[in-house]
Amino acid sequence: MDGHASPRPGPASRLDSLRPKLPGLALCLGIAVAAVWLRRASGIAALNPVVLALLAGLAIRAAWGRQTLLDPGLSSAIRPMLRFAIVLLGLQVTLAEVLALGPGALALAVTVVAVTVPAAVWLGARMGVQPGLAMLLGMGTGICGASAIVAANQVVRAKDEDVTYALAVITLCGSVGLVLLPVLAAPLGLTAPQYGIWAGAALHEVVQAVGAAAAGGPEAAQAGTVTKLARVMLLAPAIMALGWWVARGAAAQGTATKVQVPWFAFGFLGMVGLASTGLVPALATDASRWLVPLLMAASVAALGLATDLRALGRRGLRPLGLGIVLSLLIAAVALAGVSLL
Template sequence: MTMPVLTSRPAHPFLSGAANLVPGLLLTGGIAAVAFGLRQLPGLQLFSPLILAIVLGMALHNLVGTPVVAKPGVTFTLRRILRAAIVLLGLQLTAAQIVEVGVAGVAVIALTLVATFLFTVRLGRLLGVDAPLAQLIAAGTSICGASAVIATNTVTRAPDEDVAYAVACVTVFGSIAMFLYPLLPGLLHLTPRAYGLWAGASIHEVAQVVAAAYQDGQAAGEFGTIAKLTRVMMLAPVVLTLGFLASRRAGAGTETARPPVPWFVLGFIAMIAFNSLVTVPAEMKTVLVGLTTFLLSMALAAMGLETDIRRLRAKGLRPLLLGLAAFAFVGSFSLMLVMTIG
């Protein structure tokens, strides 16, 4: 009598694919958690977890190496989790914030953004900086730092080394602004509201704006934060426009070419609309803000895990000079507009 042979059923493709993601998700999540922990140490509170996460990821990759088994999860984090985090970012913004800034304030922010972006891209061309890298530095300087860099890269599709370089640029010069700006309102005879608008319209990261603006008092801090969040709102149209222009260049001469629709940006806009119409409980909003920052930190950790410092060195000093020039332009141009409107 023959015994039946028991054969194991193959794992479902979805379950098998999900299992492949686990090592990379654990690695990027672990790096993000360490970044949050390091931020509690003296001297590191001024750096956002996003910046610490990409530095840790780069250190691990270049000193030890990214494990092969983690590659699928790292790629998933860069693509899917990044987009989910940008959608959630919309819950931190409302249309009412634009009303509070006022027409003149919004005009200052919008004009500064457009002028800085165009100036940086144009100067990058003159300096011989690769167009995708120049666009990333332009987005990070003109909109909202590292978040804008990684969001813009979803349409520019620059190498990871370009993204890391751009993040480094906006981090360095945003940090300089954070320490420099609080020394200037008295010298420039700026009111708290004018100083807050200037800080919100020109400093790179949200956290850097908060740190700099509150140095001039509560009123300057609150208005600077609102002005900065209004500027973050403009991330969506910028990414949509860049995606459209990229598709036009790629599909030049073909009638069937269609611009790719970055659905995550539409989700970002939808979340702003939702947050403007529905009151989200403060406790839930606190949790969502923390979750969004953590997911963005995971994405930056993944970026670091795919960044080779040797390739960064090969970029040379020209992109750094471009970042410096963009920093000087955004500060001086926005200050001119703020002083013009009084």
């Protein structure tokens, strides 16, 4: 028994490993708290805390430059913290809500995702956009905006600058859609439920889709919210498929790569299943609605703090063009689907 068992790390050693991460984590959480507070204090739905935190992180990095003291904490915020937030997000979706849409609307939610992500890769190759950035734009457009982009990067492993660029493009395109879709509802002759489903199937961020749908009244808001949640529920299977796709592409090029198993995606699905049982207290669900934006904002703040803006300029305008094309594509596919329902 002499020296064969490794002693478990005690509280002191855990504290020693945590101490280098504290400056970066504290700054990221501070930015996130400020971003969430600003969104709630202003009452402006379009002020997404994730986007506000990203802008704050970029501004601080531009003003201070890289601070190596922050690096350990930034790494922890970008990955472990984000994955925990994605798992908690599953508490906000139930199978009953999604199934209540009916088979037609569910098929539409699956279709827009199944069309948009492969189209992003195909169009990106022809527009000269890097594959990793194209995949992130496809996931952000097809599923749920910023959350999908930062989650997808756990398997894509694109450069930080690519993630930041994708977040900026998706935010811009989704915000334009938030303004335009309510204006187009009447000329297109859409009923309130049709318009709600269109907004929920076409817009990127949850807040953008719900905000646009709400402009059509309570019936449209309900249809839009649930349609959007159906797309959010596809986050986990889409990430799993994306991981397989990345590994397959690497193998085709003769590059050995290990498939990144997105365990957090399984956790997300587990939470959806748990929420669907009705056993989760309302307090826990409400807490997740408060905690998820905070953790995601902290993660994206870390991304901004780790990003050199000069590297973004080298990406050019082609990814922006791809984001615009994908936004028009998903709006057209969603509208065609609504007309068939």
